[in-house]
Amino acid sequence: MKNHYNLITIGSGPAGLAVLFYIKDSIPEQLRSKKFTTCILDKTKYPSGGLINDGKMNLTPYIGFDDFTDGRINLEEAWLNINYFDQIILRHGANPEVTGLDEQVIKYWKNKLEPYDLELIEETKQRHIGTDRSKALINSMRKELEESGIEFRLGEEVTQINKNKNGFELLVSKDGDNYTLTCNYLLIAPGRMGTQWFRHQLDQLNVDYKQLPVEVGVRVEMLYEDYPIAHEIRDPKIKMKNPTNGDRIKTFCTNPKGKIRLDMPEQAIYYKQHKLIMINGDGLRDENAQTSNTNFAILNKISLVDPEQDTEQYAIDLAIKTFRVGGWKPIVQRLEKFLDYRRSKLSDFTGRERVQPTIPIGAITPGDINIVYPARIVNNIKTILERLSKEMPNVIHPENLIYASEMKFQNIRVEVTNYLETNVKNLFVAGNGAGLSSGIVGAASNGILAAKGILEKL
Ligand SMILES: Cc1cc2nc3c(=O)[nH]c(=O)nc-3n(C[C@H](O)[C@H](O)[C@H](O)COP(=O)(O)OP(=O)(O)OC[C@H]3O[C@@H](n4cnc5c(N)ncnc54)[C@H](O)[C@@H]3O)c2cc1C
The missing domain is CATH 3.50.50.60 (FAD/NAD(P)-binding domain)
Known part of the structure; x- marks a missing residue:
């Protein structure tokens, strides 16, 4: 060579x-x-x-x-x-098929979400x-x-x-x-x-x-039937501005009938001897491989200005805390526990028939996201979920799952x-x-x- x-x-x-x-x-x-x-x-x-x-x-x-x-x-x-x-x-x-071209459908969902100050991005043309x-x-x-x-x-x-x-x-x-x-x-x-x-x-x-803002968040998982917007718009991107704190939050990377996954090992962050591998989601085209769940990310934009600080390091610090709580694995929590500030335990994952995690429980640890993420981020996540549930009530079904950490490290x-x-x-x-x-x-x-x-x- x-x-x-x-x-x-x-x-x-x-x-x-x-x-x-x-x-x-x-x-x-x-x-x-x-x-x-x-x-x-x-x-x-x-x-x-x-x-x-x-x-x-x-x-x-x-x-x-x-x-x-x-x-x-x-x-x-x-x-x-x-x-x-x-x-x-x-x-x-x-795949030659392109989705997201139906203007009537987009208008329908835009009108449905608007009363709750949720903005559906209209541009949804997508090849998967x-x-x-x-x-x-x-x-x-x-x-x-x-x-x-x-x-x-x-x-x-x-x-x-x-x-x-x-x-x-x-x-x-x-x-x-x-x-x-x-x-x-x-x-x-x-x-x-x-x-x-x-x-x-x-x-x-x-x-x-x-410096740029960094995005810190979680991924939620629920039954496919409980997130009907994604039946018609494969990857709906919904934005919200929290009226109390002005924060910008969005749903991102929706995977109808998809799976939760960990990022690739090469994408890990290293902390001492620990490899921190973030949560992500997979969309699958092969019908035999598809699941009965839908997952999507909820991301909070975080800027650190006046004084300007390293947003990536801020996110890494949060990731380290999350992984420490999870015994150096990502955390998963039942939504009812997340909403009630209670920890999920292994027993929450046995004997439940409705929503099963699409990632083996051994790869993640039942825990409490509230103990890791700042109240402001937790509040933003709860607010967007509650607003989505006004049109799609089962978005806050107690058995739904919430995973941390999902982060987008694009800070410069x-x-x-x-x-x-x-x-x-x-x-x-x-x-x-x-x-x-x-x-x-x-x-x-x-x-x-x-x-x-x-x-x-x-
Ligand atoms: C799980 C997951 C799902 C995603 N799904 C979607 C999606 O559905 N749609 C979408 O639009 N985007 C998606 N993204 C984001 C998308 O992958 C990125 O936007 C896109 O890949 C960015 O392209 P890039 O060329 O900038 O960098 P990358 O695709 O990240 O490629 C960078 C490459 O640089 C290499 N590299 C880095 N440093 C070095 C070095 N020092 N020496 C040698 N090589 C190096 C890395 O190994 C890597 O292969 C997803 C990302 C993930 C992690």
């Missing part, structure tokens, strides 16, 4: 993959003839980053799509980027890959890229980045070996879970960035040009870790823009 490339991309999530697809489509001959050399590097042994998960692709410029909402591109270009990435996903085997289908799709995407001359270097972790006269020098570690790679252009797309490492590199390289936003170049020449960033997107499609759009920026320089 080489040790010098024209372009190195760190991170094989949707942002990194989109960079390479766009480059492949733009300069196929240079890639084939090795006039332009490029590789994608990932510390995991399997490429894809967060694309391996549920894969609900929000096909809209209004959700998680900062290139448009920040004004880097206009609506027309936003749709071009969405369609470009969607075509890639489709030709690699994604499904956790059980994503591997085949990713294998096929990888094949296309490799056949065009792009190298995949997997299981290789970049530990340090230095700037040198001609570009960048990367210190890389693989299976205990350490070596150096160099490149003229560097794109870093490390995703959310790479943020601690990423931030350290940005500081070392004197890259400008700002890198200062970039419209083509995602940082204040360090030839250093580009993209995706969730850079605070420039918050979903698969938004991250992919970042990749397309960064690729254009790099191509312009050749």
Whole structure:
């Protein structure tokens, strides 16, 4: 394998993959003839980053799509980027069905929720890959890229980045070996879970960035029949502003007939010898694998300003507390106990027929979220659940389940040009870790823009 490339991309999530697809489509001959050399590097042994998960692709410029909402591109270009990435996903085997197009249904639910100050996001156009289908799709995407001359270097972790006269020098570690790679252009797309490492590199390289709010919350699980909005809108995103404290809370990542899952081990946070793996949810397309439950996240946005403080560290501190209470596992609680400030015990999970957890009880610990999360966050969670229950009463059925912690560690936003170049020449960033997107499609759009920026320089 080489040790010098024209372009190195760190991170094989949707942002990194989109960079390479766009480059492949733009300069196929240079890639084939090795006039332009490029590789994608990932510390995991399997490429894809967060694309391996549920894969609900929000096909809209209004959700998680900062290139448009920040004004880097206009609506027309936003749709071009969405369609470009969607075509890639489709030709690699994604489900052709698109949901969330029925305006009557959206209007119906919007009107139902409005009296309780719950705002349903109207943009719900979505393609769903499904956790059980994503591997085949990713294998096929990888094949296309490799056949065009792009190298995949997997299981290789970049530990340090230095700037040198001609570009960048990367210190890389693989299976205990350490070596150096160099490149003229560097794109870093490390995703959310790479943020601690990423931030350290940005500081070392004197890259400008700002603090962002972090999202801290829980995931709730109930019977599929008890959350009827998701029968008609697969992934409804509902926002609420708490009138008493002004906090912004939202439902996020709904998985009808899905499963609760833990994040991937590579996404864990380390505390001393403990690996803290957050709660998440899976949506499944295969009917045989589907469950009788629905789960969704409830997230609170937390900013720490005046004095400005590290929001990521705040969230990590909360996660450590939660995992300590759970014996270094996530916590699960019956909703009636959560609402009554009482701890759940193992006995709450035997002899109950109605709502069964879709994750083995051994992977989580019955406990009390109230003892960990601040009263303000608990109050926000209770308020949104109570409001949802006005239209869907069983949202607060006593047997429902509530899991902690679910957190979204996106706490910085890198200062970039419209083509995602940082204040360090030839250093580009993209995706969730850079605070420039918050979903698969938004991250992919970042990749397309960064690729254009790099191509312009050749
Ligand atoms: C369980 C789960 C379900 C999700 N479901 C959805 C969904 O349905 N719809 C949706 O839009 N979004 C979903 N997301 C979010 C989505 O995965 C992200 O928005 C998206 O993957 C972000 O893309 P990215 O390219 O910025 O980063 P990522 O996809 O996170 O990729 C970053 C990559 O960088 C690599 N990396 C980091 N640091 C280094 C380093 N030092 N050296 C080498 N490699 C490194 C990581 O290993 C990782 O593979 C989900 C996320 C999770 C965890």
